[in-house]
Amino acid sequence: MIFGFLLIILLLLFTNVARRGQVAQSSMYGNAKPENAIDGNRASNYYQESCAHTNNDLNPWWRLDLLKTHKINTVTITNRQDCCPERINGAEIRIGNSLNDNGNANPRCAVISSIAAGASQTFACNGMEGRYINIVIPGRKEYLTLCEVEVDGTLSETNVARLGQVAQSSMYGNAKPENAIDGNRASNFNQGSCACTNNNLNPWWRLDLLKTHKINTVTITNRQDCCPERINGAEIRIGNSLNDNGNANPRCAVISSIAAGASQTFACNGMEGRYINIVIPGRTEYLTLCEVENRIPDTL
Incomplete structure (x- = not known):
């Protein structure tokens, strides 16, 4: 009973602003559109059709446009379960207001060393400010698969x-x-x-x-x-x-x-x-x- 109550409180305190944004990615593998990563569904089997997925690009990226500058507390990423979880290794989370290099030149919040297959991992960004949140795999040719991206943030100042x-x-x-x-x-x-x-x-x-x-x-x-x-x-x-x-x-x-x-x-x-x-x-x-x-x- 107490655990359930605490869980409800935590859910109320967490504001996932990702679902209010607009998304893009460097390319699209099949029908794995970028919107799949903000559909509110952490399903991590690719064939459940809830993952975003690029082609085998050099420096593949996915970008979330929050439409206004926010202070970003955390970014939570759910990795693919049924195949290839190591593909995410070395990906970077970038946050800022610039679209230089499609947003990939913005300041870095975190480098993803690894995320277990099907797992969701949270990265602290400590109030970094930005309109754009990019996830990019720099320096190599790779598929980028994101089964869900959740962003805990608040609007910055007007x-x-x-x-x-x-x-x-x-x-x-x-x-x-x-x-x-x-x-x-x-x-x-x-x-x-x-x-x-x-x-x-x-x-x-x-x-x-x-x-x-x-x-x-x-x-x-x-x-x-x-x-x-x-x-x-x-x-x-x-x-x-x-x-x-x-x-x-x-x-x-x-x-x-x-x-x-x-x-x-x-x-x-x-x-x-x-x-x-x-x-x-x-x-x-x-x-x-x-x-x-x-x-x-x-x-x-």
């Missing part, structure tokens, strides 16, 4: 920046302030996705969220093709005042540096404000921002 209105102290060429909230982290200036001011004294960029939010983090993507040091010493300011164009609001962080083309996240720990400013105080400088993302808690 980027409220894209809901706001923006302004900046001046505009260099066509590098309008809206470029920094277009959802595109492209960091080469000539790609047209960066905001940039003229060479101002105390240049600033401001996001108006239209109402007060608790801001957990601010993520800034720096320019890649030139001058990454220009961002050094910039401050992130958050509050409800427009004194000094919003630059007098409380400070969340000082940016010591951001590598060329990199995205760096600054913790603001729930600071409240309608306005988020990025300002370079005390010197004449260009302010270039290729993307600004502001996170607040989200719910499933």
Whole structure:
């Protein structure tokens, strides 16, 4: 009785977000479509038709698109029972937001040394963030068979920046302030996705969220093709005042540096404000921002 109750509690606590996603794989063996691995059925005999299966590919892969960024706690994989369980050996679980190399270039959660025939094994990913979860066998030609993939995760935080209105102290060429909230982290200036001011004294960029939010983090993507040091010493300011164009609001962080083309996240720990400013105080400088993302808690 007590065991059954505990089992129910555990099942309620586990949120399998895999079944809400969309799937793809490098190829399809017969009718073993990628959706079979998220059908909620751990049946592990291939002929029960509940396994996804690729052809004998070089670097075969399977990908789950969760449609939004999630924090991934665990990934559970059920291996084939009736044949060839060793094929899964050496497979990697990759999690992230990039589709470079079909998503296989994202950060690695785990390497699967082996999973017993018909067994389900859980791999801890410790809150890694990503929209895409890939399982790939790198470096060899192989069949990839997955009889079920379950993902315990929660939605990550919402980027409220894209809901706001923006302004900046001046505009260099066509590098309008809206470029920094277009959802595109492209960091080469000539790609047209960066905001940039003229060479101002105390240049600033401001996001108006239209109402007060608790801001957990601010993520800034720096320019890649030139001058990454220009961002050094910039401050992130958050509050409800427009004194000094919003630059007098409380400070969340000082940016010591951001590598060329990199995205760096600054913790603001729930600071409240309608306005988020990025300002370079005390010197004449260009302010270039290729993307600004502001996170607040989200719910499933």
